[in-house]
Amino acid sequence: MEYKNASVSVDGNSVAEAYRQRQEATPTATAHLVKIDGSYRPVSWETIHREVLGIAKALFSMGLQKGDRVAIMAHTEPRWNIVDMALLSCGFVTVPIYPSSTPEDGAFVLENSEAKLLFVGDPKLLAKANEIFAAAGTTLPLATLKDEAISSGALKATGYKEWAFQAVDDETKKQWRALSETVEAEDLASIVYTSGTTGQPKGAMLTQYNFASALRMVVDEIDLTADDTLMTFLPLSHILGRVDSLAPIFAGIIGAYAEDINSISRNIQEVRPTILISVPRIYEKIYDKIRTDVDAGSPIKQNIFAWAQTVGRQVVRMRSEKEPIPLALQLKFQVADRLVFSKIRAKLGGRIKLTASGGAPLAQDLCEFFHACGIKILEGYGLTETLGPIFVNRPDNYRFGTVGIPIGTAQVKIAEDGEILLKGPQVFKGYFRNPEATEAAFTTDGWFRTGDIGEIDTRGFLKITDRKKELIVTAGGKNIAPQKLENLLKLSPFISNAMAFGDKKKYITALVTLNEENVLGWAKSHELSNVSFEELVNHPKLRELLDGELAEANKKLASFESVKKIAILPNDWTPESGELTPSLKVKRKVVVSRYQDYLNRMY
Structure with a gap:
């Protein structure tokens, strides 16, 4: 597979500024790898920018103004990201809706955000939009990420091609640039509604600077470079998936999109990514598959695997605590790697240098196992309200059972009752049209209450005990x-x-x-x-x-x-x-x- 790396990082104080820098600095570099007609093909930044301009032209023609909210309800795919970049680059506000949302939750999001337009991914989600509109008692203009227009009952969604592939004249380009250059760091970029376990969703207000700060810090702290390829498969409605999808703007890395959640293993073999960002459940499934394969093998194979695991865990625990590894153990580990761990790496494409885990706690045993395989899972911690990871283990500085140390300029302190309190440039501004919830989310001196219980060890690593309300x-x-x-x-x-x-x-x-x-x-x-x-x-x-x-x-x-x-x-x-x-x-x-x-x- 041939593609051209970006080789340039950008550092704008807003996503809009960073996007302009990216498409001007590396227009011919590969932005996405997309499965087309059975094989992965590169898509350049200039190709994406043509689609961004087409979408912007359509939004301008609808009369949308900077700051207007636009909702997206779709499964993870490159066009979700392209629409998002079109919105963010113009100062519009992206409002994700989970495809699995109930009609009532979807209606609340549309009503609370006062969205002016809804993008839907496919005919099934257009049918769901019909249910959402019925619950809301109103309708919105619709567009789809499918090539051609789609219909459901009385609803019709404009096809993606009609907007993104339309001819764009110099006047539209000037209009896009003029609007993009008015976008400021503190402008609202996205309202992300928390998927909480009870009650109505709360819309976390995330600014352009929140996104830019968080993404720059992630790029710097885990050493993303233009030589990296990131496999994207998490829901883009979830903040971790969103960080994943926007990282190529800031780092120049390539975003390779899985076909769907059930195709991840095959797509990893095809793309051979260097980085994965996921929730623990995906790593659990990979481990389950490995164990099932081993258990189906001969007793000799099972014994070798068990021995390799024991040796591997000894080594990675000593590395984590920065202890010297005895020569005899090093030699055993080399044998274990040749017999077992190298084969597991090969099944995951053979190029993965690190993976990140967030969204929920990761079992320490699982983390140790993958480290032993030579696949470092860097567990991190963050929330929608902190725009994803605000703590993360580093490739050369990690400790099992913890979520790492703060990234960038983030600050942390532990309250008397053990609650983790946070400050930093990536912390949200409050909940949209919900002053009571906003007030409850912060202490009187401005610290964000995470609702999680934790402790900081002698090396400065944070260990999460549990959700405050779930103990x-x-x-x-x-x-x-x-x-x-x-x-x-x-x-x-x-x-x-x-x-x-x-x-x-x-x-x-x-x-x-x-x-x-x-x-x-x-x-x-x-x-x-x-x-x-x-x-x-x-x-x-x-x-x-x-x-x-x-x-x-x-x-x-x-x-x-x-x-x-x-x-x-x-x-x-x-x-x-x-x-x-x-x-x-x-x-x-x-x-x-x-x-x-x-x-x-x-x-």
Whole structure:
């Protein structure tokens, strides 16, 4: 695959300024790698800019003014990013809507933001727009990311080609530049509505400077260069995916777009990226696949893998603590790398130099495993309100079990009750049209209340204990962080999702859902191939298997926090089914409400 690297970084104080610098400095460099007719092809910055100008011309003709809000409801794809750049470069305000949003939430976002236009990704999402408009009692002009116009009932969305591929004259170019140059650092760039587990969404107001500061810091702190290719697959409605998609502007890296969430493994092989940014669930799935392959192999293969893991974990723990590694252990690690770890790297394209994880806590065991493979997962921490990562481990300065140290000029302090408080140029300005929530989000002296509990160690690394409102307090008065327990359970290749429970109870229990593919594979190898998945859920042999997985997880927990019982649920949780947020976090109140009978039977 041939493409031209940008080789120039930019440092504008707004996304609009940085975008102008990028398209002027490196117009022929590759911006995107896009799957077209079965193969990945490079798309240059000048090609993208022609589409940006076409979209801008259409927006001008509609009479949109700087500061007007435009909503996007689409799955991750290059055109989402191109529309976003068109909006940001002109001073319009991007309002993402999750494709999995309920009609009521979508209606609230459109009404609260007073959006003037809605982009939809495809016909299914146009049909959803119909439901949203019905809930809102109003309609908006529509455009689609599909080439041609699409319809649903009385709704029609203008095709992408009609706008982005239209002829652009010098007058439009001058109008775009004149408007772009009026965009200031403190202008509103995006309203990102939090996907919280309860209540109405809150619209975090993020400025052009918030974006520029956060992106420049990320580029500097994790050493992104123009030689890097970043695989993009996270939802662009989520702030981590948004940072991912806009990083090429500032770093000159190439953004390669996965076809969809189910094609990631194949697309990684095709693109051979150097960087991945993801949420923990994706890394858990990769690890599950590796373990399943090993478990299906010979006893010799399983023993070699177990030995390599032991050696690898010893080495990476010593590296993390900056301890010298004995020569004998170095030699063992070289053998482990040749026999096991190099093959895992090859399956992930062979070029990955680092990966980043955020959006939810990452199990330490998982992080250590990938480091041993030579794939550094740099766990970070941030929220929508901090425009993504505000803490991150560095490639040469990391500590397992932590989310790293502050990036750039960000400041942190721990409140008396353990809550993490933050300040910095990437911290949002407040919630849109919600002064009460804004006031509650900040201390009287201007520190942002994260709602998370944490502690800073002697080396300055931040360790997250849990969400302030999600701590389990047992009947015995013990405070327990549920995500720690859940992450250990999800290390099992047979468990897809888990939720710990036990507030005001004598002991901890958990609800678990199954990885159907791996469970069926196990059943086939244990003379249960004729048993349906629905029957397996209640089969005593599966219960015995999962009890063993539970025992393994409990070995890493103190006695008071160990999980005494689990209930196996018949269906997995997804954002569409309502138990998970779009960033794959468990909606605890929803789960407790739906599965109260299962919980009651464990006490």
